[in-house]
Amino acid sequence: MFVIMGATGQVGGAALEALKQRGIALRAVARDPVRAQGLGVETLRGDASQTESLAAAFAGAQATFVMLVPPYQARNVLAESRVIARSxxxxxxxxxxxxVVALSSVGAHLSEGNGIVQVLHDFETALADVAPSLxxxxxxxxxxxxxxxxxxxxxxxxLPTGKAALDKRHEAVSALDxxxxxxxxxxxxRPGTRIVDxxxxxxxxxxxxAAVLSRLLDKPVTAVPSSREQSVVALVAAGLGADYAAKLADLDEAIDAGRLEFPAGGDFRRGMVTLDAVLQRLVGEG
Structure with a gap:
């Protein structure tokens, strides 16, 4: 039995589907089991902030995929996320x-200067030595x-972006990969702790x-830079709390400064899903 957190989301859902195709017995953990009823697997209620319910959902698992979703409206995202990480x-x-396989992020090896990714640095710290294979x-x-x-x-x-240089190429990856x-x-x-980039x-x-969207939307789309202040205002208008929005803006600044790079010599892998494929799917869903 494999247990998947976040099975109703993009990453957890993709993991679930990949494992279903292999015929593996699965259990989805959901804060709202009703929402997960259409997944076609056993579903148990589990809240990341409620240790008892989550432990019950993990019971009997051979392997578990865990993830931490920072609380978007938290007044102090780091503090509230640490509570969830410990849970x-x-x-x-x-x-x-x-x-255990835990979803983290590039830059999680940094204890500061990485914006919202500091949440995942703290998550990794909380999970240290949590399982024989991690x-x-x-x-x-x-x-x-x-x-x-x-x-x-x-x-x-x-196409607004918080990145300073519109022509600078950054590594990115699809949630499906x-x-x-x-x-x-x-x-x-495998025994011990591994990191996979x-x-x-x-x-x-x-x-x-912008070029891909121009083609998909059949109209000119121009990439435009956003200032930090503009980015924060837009993120808050989209429903994020002020602290979360500020830390996302900090993340863009960290990327621009080149602080969010993979350390050399690690287990580095590349996905297969292209920017074109992702934008085509997103445009179709919209």
Whole structure:
């Protein structure tokens, strides 16, 4: 039995589907089991902040995929996320799960200067030695993050970005690749702790994304830089709390400064899903 957190989301859902295709017995953990009823697997209620319910959902698992979703509206995102991280770690220990794959991020090795990724640094710290076999999967930023900019691209023909240089290509990866690799890693228990770095098939720039959208939307789309203040205002308007929005802006600054790179010599992998494929899917869903 493999247990998957976040199975109703993009990464957890992709991991679940990849494992279903292999005929593996699965259990989905969901805060709202009703929402997960259509997944076609056993579903148990589990809240990341409630250790007891999460430990019950993990009980009997051969392997578990765990993830931490920072509370978007928290007044102090780091502090509230640390509470959740400790809860997940305690649940894994209580259930004595032998093999754990944890979703982290590039830059999680840094204790500061990495924006919202500091949440995942703290998550990794909480999970240290939590299981005999432990993998931290550290992807680059998600290509699906462009989804939030699609409405303004459709309506106004502009593609805002918090990145300073529109032509600078950054590594990014699709959530679908992240889920697929997470599924592969769940099938690879090994003693000790490993780190797996994951990027997409190629780096992309904001200009690349605008060019693809121009073709898909059949109208000119121009990439435009956003100041830190503009980015924070837009993120808050989209429903994020002020602290979370500020830390996302900090993340863009860290990427621009080159602080969010994979350390040399690690287990580095590339996904297969291209920017074109992701934007085509997002445009179709919109």
């Amino acid at each position: 997940i770690a305690a649940a894994v220990r209580a259930a004595e799960v032998p093999h 993998v931290f999967l550290r992807p680059r930023e998600f290509l699906e993050n462009w989804a939030g900019m699609l409405p303004v691209a459709r309506e106004a023909g502009v 992240v889920g697929r690799v997470a599924a592969e890693l769940l099938l690879e228990p 994951l990027a997409g098939p190629a780096p992309y720039s904001a200009l690349d994304a």
